Amino acid sequence: MAHTISTWIQHPAYGHGQISGEHNENFWVVRFVTAGEKTILKTAIVLDGHPPSPEFKFNEKGLAAKAPKKTKAAALSFEHLLERFLAAYPDGVNGKLFDEDERRYKASASESFKSQLSEAELKRLIEGSLFDEVSKRALDLLKATNLVFHIEGMRFRDGLKTDEGKKLFANGLYDHLYGSAPEEERFQNYLLVLRQLNALSWPMATYFQFLASGGEAMFMKPTVSQRIAESVNVALNYKPEPNWLTYCQLLDVAKNVRRRLHEAGQEVHSAFDVQSFMWCAYDQSKK
Incomplete structure (x- = not known):
């Protein structure tokens, strides 16, 4: 699929992440679930990704929000x-x-x-x-x-x-x-x-x-x-x-x-x- 802002992608080194913005015409800014925010060459993104769960959200700092501890x-x-x-x-x-x-x-x-x-x-x-x-x-x-x-x-x-x-x-x-x-x-x-x-x-x-x-x-x-x-x-x-x-x-x-x-x-x-x-x-x- 064509990748745009908010699209989830998968990177071989950083895992699953969501495109949060465009650095310039050649690079995406991607928030990764476990690796934080990275600037990735657009042509290097070839795999679609997905969030860890349907309710997953990043916090205001772009990090994976911590789920409340379950008893x-x-x-x-x-x-x-x-x-x-x-x-x-x-x-x-x-x-x-x-x-x-x-x-x-x-x-x-x-x-x-x-x-x-x-x-x-x-x-x-x-x-x-x-x-x-x-x-x-x-x-x-x-x-x-x-x-x-x-x-x-x-x-x-x-x-x-x-x-x-x-x-x-x-x-x-x-x-x-x-x-x-x-x-x-x-x-x-x-x-x-x-x-x-x-x-x-x-x-x-x-x-x-x-x-x-x-x-x-x-x-x-x-x-x-x-x-x-x-x-x-x-x-x-x-x-x-x-x-x-x-x-x-x-x-x-x-x-x-x-x-x-x-x-x-x-x-x-x-x-x-x-x-x-x-x-x-x-x-x-x-x-």
């Missing part, structure tokens, strides 16, 4: 979360209502993924240089659920607007899901791909593997995962930046949730049920 919410017991969940879904994880609300659409999206971007199909598309088709299918699959926030989906879509971005994503996704390297290496490499597409976030880092694995490779909703981890006494070691250690701990959280559900007489039907329970229990606990 850490008290940990919720797993028993309380289960109680709140059963208040909304009296028949539990195997009830018809839960199936209709939570399981069915995720299972359907997973089956679509396995047919549209299976190992053989994705390899065929890549070998035929059909990177545009890979991107189209990925975006359709992203819209098949409500798991990824709209703004994160928009950043991903924007990253696929160029031929280079489409090719990068197609090859990165294949290596991530079907490559021969160790899982940790494949995960970390995929994070680098998302970073280059300006689409790196926990939901985007875990969405497609969640569908491809039938829910076994857990999907990360940061706030939900942190609260559920506390309820089952697992140290999530959460960091906003997606990373392998936190992801491994998330898998441990899912394992513990599944065990606790079993002990409570709730036998999950599929791996999707664990993620669905986590979201529903957290959501009901706020009411």
Whole structure:
């Protein structure tokens, strides 16, 4: 997009910032979230950026306004979360209502993924240089659920607007899901791909593997995962930046949730049920 005053941009050294003025015909004055105000050559700005959050503001000095400190919410017991969940879904994880609300659409999206971007199909598309088709299918699959926030989906879509971005994503996704390297290496490499597409976030880092694995490779909703981890006494070691250690701990959280559900007489039907329970229990606990 054409950059003007108030446009958000991204700089490789200074990160995300907002153009606040024009120094002269060749330079923009940019307020960066973490680096302060800089004078940047206009031709050096090629990447669009975004604020850290929709409500973000700079203060009168051009610095990032400090957000008020939030009081850490008290940990919720797993028993309380289960109680709140059963208040909304009296028949539990195997009830018809839960199936209709939570399981069915995720299972359907997973089956679509396995047919549209299976190992053989994705390899065929890549070998035929059909990177545009890979991107189209990925975006359709992203819209098949409500798991990824709209703004994160928009950043991903924007990253696929160029031929280079489409090719990068197609090859990165294949290596991530079907490559021969160790899982940790494949995960970390995929994070680098998302970073280059300006689409790196926990939901985007875990969405497609969640569908491809039938829910076994857990999907990360940061706030939900942190609260559920506390309820089952697992140290999530959460960091906003997606990373392998936190992801491994998330898998441990899912394992513990599944065990606790079993002990409570709730036998999950599929791996999707664990993620669905986590979201529903957290959501009901706020009411």
